[in-house]
Amino acid sequence: MDEISYNPQELMVVNAARLLKDHDVVFVGVGIPNLACNLAMRTHAPNLQMIYEAGVIGAHPARLPLSIGDPTLVSGATAVCSMYDIFTLYLQRGNVDVGFLGGAQIDQFGNINATVIGDYQHPKVRLPGSGGAMEIAAWANRCYIITPHQKRRFPARVDFHTSIGFLSGGDARAKTGVRGGGPQAVVTNLGILKPDEQGEMVLAAIHPGVTYEQARENTGWPLKITEDCPETLPPTADELYILREKLDPQRIYI
C-alpha cells in the first residue's frame, strides 16, 4: 500500500471528523473543530448541523471562518438568533448533540482549564477564560476535545475547573445534575483517549507509527491503555484532498 503523508493537525482533524454522526447538531469553534465538522459534512455526515455560540444555526460557510463570529457563517445559514437564545433554546434545552472544547490543561478525568495557570487572584498566566465552554461541557450530549498530546497540557489535575469532565471520577459528574454526557473522546496527535467506566481518560486508540511509551511519556498521569486499543485508520487520500484543496487551501489551520 502506498504511504500517504500527513501532518499532526490533519491527523487530528480527520479523526475528530470521524467521531461525528450524520444529523448531529454540533456547537462548533473556529479552527480545527470547524474543519472537522466541514470534513464530516463532505464525507459521511451530509446532514450535520453546525451552530455557533454567536447565535448562528445551520451555517454553510463559503470560506474558511477566521473567527467565531465571521460574517460568512451568517450568509446562507438557516437561522440567526441572539446569544441568550442560543445558550437557552438550543444548548440548555438539550438540542445540542456535540460540543467541541479546548484549553491549556486537560486532566485525568477530562476536566478543562482555560482560565488561569497559578492562583486565580494572582495569576502566573492569565488565559482567556470560559466563553461558552462552561455550559457546553455541561449540557451538550457529548463533548470532544482536540489537542496536541503534551505532558504540560495533560496534568493529573487542572489548576482551575473552567469546565467539567468527570470531576474526580465515579459518580461525581452525575451528582452535579448536569444533563450532558461529558467528554467522550480526546483526540490528540498520538491517539484517542476515552473515558473508562470511572470517567478516567484512557488510551483507547493509537495512531499508526505511535508507541504506547510515547503516549505515556506525554501524559501527566499513569496512562491506562484499553485491552484492544486499536490502531486508527490513517487519513485517506479523499479526506486529505477535501481538507487541503477545499477547506483550508491557504493552510491556516493545517
Added chain:
Amino acid sequence: MTKLTTLSDAIRTHVHHGDLVYASGFTHLIPFAAGHEIIRQGIKELTLARATPDLIYDQMVAAGCARKLIFSYMGNPGVGSLRVLRSAIESGQLDWEEYSHFGMISRLRAGASGLPFMPMNPTGAEDLAAHNPNYQQVKDPYTGKSVVVVPPLTPDVAIIHVQRADIQGNAQVWGILGEQQLAAFASQRVILTVEEVVDQAVIRSDPNRTIIPGMVVSAVCHVPFCAHPSYTQGYHDRDNELYLAWDEISKTGESVQAYLDEWVYGVPDRKTYWEKLGPDVHRRLSAGERLSQPVNYGDY
C-alpha cells in the same frame, strides 16, 4: 423629535467619569469609533463590560480609561490573547469580574427584563463562582433542585452599532445579533451609532427587523464604518489583518502608544480614520452582495 447628534457630543453628554459602559457586539458591530472617541475625550475610571473585550477594550485600557473589566472571554478572537488586558490583570493593575458567556448574558437579560436575577441550570464548574460572589445558588421552589442565579447588569450607558435606524432611534440589525438588544434594554442610556440613517418609512416597511425601539435610545449618531476592524454585515468585512497585526502591536507599550497616537489621537473622527485606511483596505473589506428575498406584510 430627532435624537440625531454627533458622536463626540453623544459621548460628552452620556459617558461620564466612573460610568459602567457596555459597548456591545459579539465579533460583529463592535463600536470602535465610540471607544476611540472616549479615549480622545480622556474619560477615566470606567468599568468596561463586554462578553468579549476584544481589541476595543484592549485599546481603551491601554489608554487608561478603565479601572475595572467585566467579561466572559478575554481573547483576541481567532488570533490568541489580548495582551494589554492580560498583562494588566497579571500585574494586578486592573480589577476584574468574570463570568461564562451565558452567565454574562443572563446578567444582561435580568437587567433588560427588570428582574432581580436570572436562573441557570448548574454546570458543575464551581471554581469561578468561588471567586465571584455574584454567582449564587438557590433552591427551585417547584422541584427542590438547585439553580444558579446571577444578578442584573444595568450599565450606565450602552453603545450599540446597527445597520440602520431612523432619527428617533428605531434600529434594525441583521447578521449576528449577539447581545445588542439586551444591552440596550438593560442600560440607563443608549448611544446608537448607525451605518445609515433612514427615513422612518424604511423601518416601517420591515418592522420584524427592528430589535431596538427608539423609546430606549438616547442619541443617534451617523457613523459609517464605526465597527472597523470588526465588521458590519452587508457593509464591510472584518479586517483580520488588523486583528493579526494587533497581536504584534500589543507586544510593547511603545507600539501600542504609537498606534493610539496615529489612529486614535491623530484623527478627529471616524470619517478621517476610514479615509486614512485607504482604497486598498476599502476594497479588501468590501462585502459584496447577497440580498434576502422580500416578504409580503400585506396591505391591510
